[in-house]
Amino acid sequence: TSLLHIEEICASIVRSHRETSQYRVEELQALRWKVFSREEIHAYQSKSVDEMWQHCALRLTDAVQYVVEFAKRIPGFRQLCQNDQIVLLKSGSMEVVLVRMSRMFNTENSTVFFDGKFAGKELFKSLVCNELMTSAFDLAHSLCALRLTEQQVALFSALVLINEDRPCLEERGRVERVRKEVELALSHTLHRDNQEGLLHKLYQKVAVLKSLCSLHIEKLRWFRQLYPLTVQSLFPPLYKELFG
Numbered sequence: 302t303s304l305l306h307i308e309e310i311c312a313s314i315v316r317s318h319r320e321t322s323q324y325r326v327e328e329l330q331a332l333r334w335k336v337f338s339r340e341e342i343h344a345y346q347s348k349s350v351d352e353m354w355q356h357c358a359l360r361l362t363d364a365v366q367y368v369v370e371f372a373k374r375i376p377g378f379r380q381l382c383q384n385d386q387i388v389l390l391k392s393g394s395m396e397v398v399l400v401r402m403s404r405m406f407n408t409e410n411s412t413v414f415f416d417g418k419f420a421g422k423e424l425f426k427s428l429v430c431n432e433l434m435t436s437a438f439d440l441a442h443s444l445c446a447l448r449l450t451e452q453q454v455a456l457f458s459a460l461v462l463i464n465e466d467r468p469c470l471e472e473r474g475r476v477e478r479v480r481k482e483v484e485l486a487l488s489h490t491l492h493r494d495n496q497e498g499l500l501h502k503l504y505q506k507v508a509v510l511k512s513l514c515s516l517h518i519e520k521l522r523w524f525r526q527l528y529p530l531t532v533q534s535l536f537p538p539l540y541k542e543l544f545g
């Protein structure tokens with residue numbers, strides 16, 4: 302793989318991220334002090350468990366749809382067989398949403414961008430999944446601390462998605478070849494940014510992403526036991542297909 306080819310892959314992944322990132326960082330920065338009032342927070346906290354879960358599932362599905370679009374534009378992803386594309390999205394799309402969400406977190410007041418304003422953890426109380434929320438906020442904090450550039454978010458997101466160790470892949474070798482190119486692109490970018498040390502830290506985050514996603518699946522199973530009809534008839538089909 303020539304240097305020119307690596308730079309082409311970098312440019313293409315960064316462009317895909319920019320085209321599919323739902324909100325630009327500048328937009329989110331401009332909104333960062335738009336926080337929910339006490340009355341608005343109280344209104345969210347007064348929602349029933351199933352209402353709040355449904356509300357979040359809709360928001361999360363919006364974010365996931367953009368990640369699906371991002372994946373399709375990663376060089377080599379569409380050349381994978383249909384089964385492997387689905388397998389990678391089922392296991393990786395939530396991880397990429399979490400990586401991306403780090404860019405819409407305000408570490409100064411520990412708020413996350415949600416429904417047009419910035420919300421503290423207490424807003425999500427009626428979800429009854431405090432451990433999941435705590436982990437999601439902690440992850441957002443720790444990713445923010447790395448102060449990733451949009452190029453680094455783009456390449457790390459692609460790396461998280463193109464993972465040949467996912468179960469049930471049919472053409473593992475092909476996924477590995479695509480991942481190798483993404484790895485080269487990320488280390489090339491970090492070298493150019495003079496931040497090689499970041500690679501190790503990013504790989505450490507992969508384990509946290511994995512555990513957060515299994516926590517999400519675990520809580521969804523718990524929720525589905527309590528409210529089967531809500532999930533069946535009111536959750537977005539894409540959410541059920543990817544996380545169900």
Ligand SMILES: CCS(=O)(=O)c1ccc(CC(=O)Nc2nc(-c3ccccc3)c(C(=O)c3ccccc3CC(C)C)s2)cc1
Binds near residue numbers: 325363364413438517
């Ligand atoms: C992601 C691309 S972006 O342009 O940066 C962007 C685009 C759009 C938004 C707005 C948005 O959908 N924010 C959401 N925030 C959270 C959230 C909530 C608790 C803590 C941390 C973030 C959402 C969730 O539903 C969520 C996310 C992670 C784990 C768990 C959940 C809730 C469970 C019950 C599904 S949706 C924000 C940012």
